[in-house]
Amino acid sequence: xxxxxxxxxxxxxxxxxxxxxxxxxxxxxxxxxxxxxxxxxxxxxxxxxxxxxxxxxxxxxxxxxxxxxxxxxxxxxxxxxxxxxxxxxxxxxxxxxxxxxxxxxxxxxxxxxxxxxxxxxxxxxxxxxxxxxxxxxxxxxxxxxxxxxxxxxxxxxxxxxxxxxxxxxxxxxxxxxxxxxxxxxxxxxxxxxxxxxxxxxxxxxxxxxxxxxxxxxxxxxxxxxxxxxxxxx
Amino acid sequence: xxxxxxxxxxxxxxxxxxxxxxxxxxxxxxxxxxxxxxxxxxxxxxxxxxxxxxxxxxxxxxxxxxxxxxxxxxxxxxxxxxxxxxxxxxxxxxxxxxxxxxxxxxxxxxxxxxxxxxxxxxxxxxxxxxxxxxxxxxxxxxxxxxxxxxxxxxxxxxxxxxxxxxxxxxxxxxxxxxxxxxxxxxxxxxxxxxxxxxxxxxxxxx
Numbered sequence: 010x011x012x013x014x015x016x017x018x019x020x021x022x023x024x025x026x027x028x029x030x031x032x033x034x035x036x037x038x039x040x041x042x043x044x045x046x047x048x049x050x051x052x053x054x055x056x057x058x059x060x061x062x063x064x065x066x067x068x069x070x071x072x073x074x075x076x077x078x079x080x081x082x083x084x085x086x087x088x089x090x091x092x093x094x095x096x097x098x099x100x101x102x103x104x105x106x107x108x109x110x111x112x113x114x115x116x117x118x119x120x121x122x123x124x125x126x127x128x129x130x131x132x133x134x135x136x137x138x139x140x141x142x143x144x145x146x147x148x149x150x151x152x153x154x155x156x157x158x159x160x161x162x163x164x165x166x167x168x169x170x171x172x173x174x175x176x177x178x179x180x181x182x183x184x185x186x187x188x189x190x191x192x193x194x195x196x197x198x199x200x201x202x203x204x205x206x207x208x209x210x211x212x213x214x215x216x217x218x219x220x221x222x223x224x225x226x227x228x229x230x231x232x233x234x235x236x237x238x239x240x241x242x
Numbered sequence: 243x244x245x246x247x248x249x250x251x252x253x254x255x256x257x258x259x260x261x262x263x264x265x266x267x268x269x270x271x272x273x274x275x276x277x278x279x280x281x282x283x284x285x286x287x288x289x290x291x292x293x294x295x296x297x298x299x300x301x302x303x304x305x306x307x308x309x310x311x312x313x314x315x316x317x318x319x320x321x322x323x324x325x326x327x328x329x330x331x332x333x334x335x336x337x338x339x340x341x342x343x344x345x346x347x348x349x350x351x352x353x354x355x356x357x358x359x360x361x362x363x364x365x366x367x368x369x370x371x372x373x374x375x376x377x378x379x380x381x382x383x384x385x386x387x388x389x390x391x392x393x394x395x396x397x398x399x400x401x402x403x404x405x406x407x408x409x410x411x412x413x414x415x416x417x418x419x420x421x422x423x424x425x426x427x428x429x430x431x432x433x434x435x436x437x438x439x440x441x442x443x444x445x446x447x448x
């Protein structure tokens with residue numbers, strides 16, 4: 010007999026979804042902007058920007074978390090400014106967990122979106138210009154809709170990366186129940202305590218269910234958006 | 243003067259050096275493939291920048307290297323029928339036709355209904371470009387260019403890869419456009435018989 014979810018488990022799921030959604034929403038416009046610039050512009054420093062975007066993918070997540078702590082901590086250059094100017098603090102807050110997840114998800118999102126922007130036929134953009142479309146209109150009516158499958162793929166990858174985020178999160182915002190203890194951190198915490206096999210197993214099953222649901226939903230979305238031409242699975 | 247054009251452009255292997263003036267409404271550009279006919283059209287549409295030259299069509303200067311004047315493609319009021327048609331794959335035929343229709347306040351020589359009946363594409367309006375045949379695609383591309391209220395038309399091999407019956411149909415349409423619309427047209431082709439039917443003014447590139 011499987012017992013229904015406890016309040017603590019609901020709280021973990023809700024927090025995980027909140028952190029992950031915020032992370033993906035935060036990263037989405039930035040990732041698309043970066044993908045657009047990297048795919049369609051040639052400028053000095055492009056390689057450097059590309060490398061910088063990819064850094065969280067290749068660095069140990071603990072290092073990324075540490076860098077976030079240095080930059081966004083109370084005494085850090087960005088964190089100190091946010092605190093003084095807006096009274097916003099990210100340390101030990103769920104918003105900080107979202108920032109960590111967003112930074113970790115960013116490279117994957119940029120890669121997926123960039124590929125689909127590069128796949129947009131430049132000849133169609135030219136055709137739009139000859140029909141009187143400004144750069145902005147050509148972007149909104151040609152590039153954006155034709156790269157939609159890549160945006161969705163990026164969101165899915167970002168969601169998957171964010172919901173599994175562990176190293177950068179625990180380093181940057183610690184492991185505070187109800188605030189920064191997302192699903193992976195909760196599993197890790199339970200594993201530290203002897204005799205919690207059932208609790209761990211339940212959380213693991215939840216992680217599997219959420220990930221599978223996200224995958225199936227995204228597959229459906231991508232197929233719909235691309236008229237069946239592309240898919241994730 | 244319909245056309246007053248002087249263009250010098252090198253692009254890889256292909257280099258174009260052409261100068262002509264004409265008052266004829268339809269001027270043909272002929273020559274073997276690879277001599278730069280499409281390069282010439284791309285320069286006129288503003289998709290390529292000539293190394294040197296001047297482009298004035300129907301009294302409007304689009305480009306002048308001496309004055310460093312270079313109108314961007316979306317401001318040239320050009321109806322360009324590409325050889326590869328370039329219909330937008332994610333839009334229906336009707337959405338493609340309407341894409342440029344708001345240009346110049348939407349006051350063009352043709353309405354959507356006019357273009358649809360002229361080109362006989364009424365049954366295609368709800369379809370996506372991927373489901374069209376070659377001839378249908380070409381007709382929709384011509385319609386899209388016409389409906390963008392252009393001040394001149396560029397037609398790049400509009401009969402290429404069509405069977406003779408469909409080619410004949412497009413050719414008749416071009417003849418009607420020539421006779422019924424008051425806008426200059428440049429017609430690129432490698433077929434001299436085809437050109438002879440449309441105009442006695444042909445510029446040969448070599």
